[in-house]
Amino acid sequence: MTRSNKEIAEEVLRRVEAIDRRKAVRKQRIRGALAIIAALALTVGAGFAIAAFVPDSPSPVMTEYNLMFPNAGGYVLMAVIGFSLGAAAMFICLRRQAGDE
Secondary structure, three states: OOOOHHHHHHHHHHHHHHHHHHHHHHHHHHHHHHHHHHHHHHHHHHHHHHHHHOOOOOOOOOOOOHHHOOOOHHHHHHHHHHHHHHHHHHHHHHHHHHHHO
16 A cells, blocks of 8 residues: 555654654753752852851751751741742743743
């Protein structure tokens, strides 16, 4: 059974669209991963910076006991900044996803 040129062209177009969709999904995943990595790097870096500037800081590593110290405001600030960075990264990824579609 032979196919017409029109059927062959439609099949080629379907395949090209499928390849383009896979490429778009791959780009989205890479962008999302990079946004998450950037947010984590900023949060960790800011945590070490806050620990360096807060006097009498027990350690730059967050433990459940650090919040009992009187100067725990820096750690609470880090939690707020970390949440904000995560929310911003998610918002940016969702906006780009909506723009790509």
